[in-house]
Amino acid sequence: MNSKNKPVALIVDDEPAICELLQLTLQRMDVDAITAGTLAEARSAIQSQPVDLCLTDMQMPDGSGLELVAYIQQHMAQVPVAVITAHGNMETAVQALKSGAFDFVSKPLDIVYLRKLVSTALKLRQNREAGGARGMTRLFGQSQAIEQVRVMAAKLARSQAPVHISGESGTGKELVARLIHENGPRADHAFVAVNCGAIPTELMESEFFGHKKGSFTGAVADKEGLFQAAQGGTLFLDEVADLPLHMQVKLLRVIQEKAVRPVGAAKEIAVDVRILSATHRALAELVRAGKFREDLYYRINVIELHVPALRERKDDIGLLAEHILERLVRIQGRPPVHLAPEALAFLQSYAFPGNVRELENIMERALTLAEGDTIQAPDIHLRRNPEPATLVRPEEPPAAEPEDMDDRTLPLGKHLGEIEKDAIRKALEQTRYNKTAAAKLLGMSFRQLRYRIKKLELD
Template identity: 60%
Template sequence: MPSRCALVVDDERDIRELLSITLSRMGLQVDTAEDLAVAQRKLASQAYDLCFTDMRLPDGSGQSLIELISSRYPDTPVAMITAHGNVDAAVNALKAGAFDFVSKPVDLHVLRRMVQNALQLGEQRRAQAQLSNNKLLGESAPINSLRATIAKVARSQAPVFISGESGVGKELVARLIHEQGPRSGGAFVPVNCGAIPTELMESEFFGHKKGSFTGAVADKEGLFQAANGGTLFLDEVAELPLHMQVKLLRVIQEKSIRPVGANIEQPVDVRILSATHTDLSARVADGRFRHDLYYRINVIELNVPPLRERPNDIPLLADALLKRLAADNGDPGYELAEDAQEQLAGYAFPGNVRELENILERAVALCDGGIIHAEDLRLPSPPPATQPTGDAEQPARGQGAAATPPTLPDRLPDALPDFMESLEREAIQKALIECKYNKTKAAAKLGITFRAMRYKLKKLGID
């Protein structure tokens, strides 16, 4: 196996010698540079598996070296050496592309673990590059830009905030960040923050001790313990109540948790990725989300483009989804007829990739001979324009008019419960489409609670 090489850039001889000895004992060949110019020359003549750079150099800054390595040598993980307590410099380094940072005086135990993570990072990134590209389908400019950003932020340990509409694939993006990073050998633990009852949140996140409350018949591991050494993905993080936001902020700052009923805290090593389809900055402005937590989880922001902004990717996505459905159903394959392709190309997809998947799954069940036509897609029709009725006594829409009652068929079905269920299903599906598959907004539009909405979705079999 060829020797692995590291570059140490620092103007202090003692630091260069300390890191050289430590890295050499780990089996690395070590080169050193005392300033930016020497580091640039060595990078141009030698491929390195790892680089450490001081924050301040005699002829420039470590920040500029990190930016250079990120742009020209993206396969070389680089870590910043910072002064003790200089959090701003560390955050800026992570944003520039550093995978981690270490503070002076250097803790050798922390340094060794960081080196191991960095060396694993390059190998895992190369091994998983093709797999990841196959998962994130599309050749449009927005999706290519997203792939490049994922590869960059995966090298870092910084918290990443993933924004985007419902159904765009935020969890997929989070998984790719995890898989392409140094924590890919650890667990990826996703959690929907809006789906956990408020009274159970602390136990779910941090675990509990036996007897800590009624029903705690045994010790239970929480989500943070399950993700220890890996990644915790907080989906719909905007739904966290304020008291849990305070506790989460403390965990991020202290890197430790206290299970319910425990007397001592437990250290945890978890990378936090979070996402929401709502405007989190607006929630900060109106006091529903803590600004200090917002800045902690939003060190790096990554926006996932909606499907309507990359229409050229629709045929590729549809083809991949149809192949998967054919494999699941044991069928030879499905094909989109020309009229179906035209309809998909002209549709706005408010529910994004998730809606495309649901549309094709329904079409597969309805089509004949494996050929999907436009009528099999059953795309929602745009609402008709309001026509004047000529009735002077009828109030205009939006001016106190009552909602138009649903039109009943000439003959009601024999089973009234089945008929009522079909009306309920139609109303819920319409509300979901109008609210871009935001279940919270759809529930409010229908005048029911979010919990009631979840119950009805499960009862009616609506995905």
């Protein structure tokens, strides 16, 4: 084999015996390894030779492994660095992940785990050679806020750190989780999404960890749990705040031990799974209220990625709406339909408590009402209560429910609410109360406007 194509790893440890063990393990995986006994040696090694992976001990004679993590992060961010931590030193591991380490492995070294870590890390090189970030463009939007999410997601895709994705309902948390998975070294394995609030409490343990045949009534065969289904890939714990406390304890254990024990099984099964999680609730507040375990929070929230509400990035509304329309007409086999400027202005004045998902629902309804190739303001039906949803209000899922969909003769419908009144008032003021001109501005007929004014008691 051409040794030029072999991946190269840098091993940094002041104990020659460990260096040797690691070197041997890597050689068996067809990876060349160079070693360094101090941070200074490590720095000069990577300056003189490109490496594909770095494994470093934490306590070095001339400093901390964290310094090397930071150095590589700054000068050659594409090189994954895994840190070797003392047994049970979670604090250091979390700190390393926060500063950009790819993953960690604790002493005493588990060679099977180490081999998995190395092959995952080397996947990053293959991905890069295959053309880098895939599909980040599926996350639409030009606002700086969403661009930041894209950059962060691409960066986090390269790490194994647990990421907690926060944000209101319908902002795109699951989409972001999928993109992190698809752009990472686990993309060839499963992405398993589980809605933690949707599993009956009594079935939870078996759903997550699997069960053995006969372990309880109804267990007619061995069943694999979600962790096993996600083996080698990513497990996305959606609505993680809905996990009951007793499950939080079990989950924490599994995450720390990297092994599950199916219900009724005698032995544990090793699992290699990256954990991503999300909730629209304020997790930190739930921790303070004693409803979410602090230790689990600390473990799954190593890095937090916040997806901003749609009302905080109004510039994206037009782009998203057009993109949604494009997709809908393609599915329905219709000729292209666009959004009238008044219709867009109308949307931009709305608070979108249900965010992008609500925009999708609104556009779908607007499309059924639209005549011709343009969606006008009256085709757009908004929820009555435009009050923005706050982070902690899980009791009221903000879903946009269809109301008077077939009320075609009254295009603004019955439930337009204050925002509609506002839009009409503004149009009237702008046209010095010339109803014909105002109607035109709003994209409706004079008769329609007169009807709405009467109906909304704007006279």
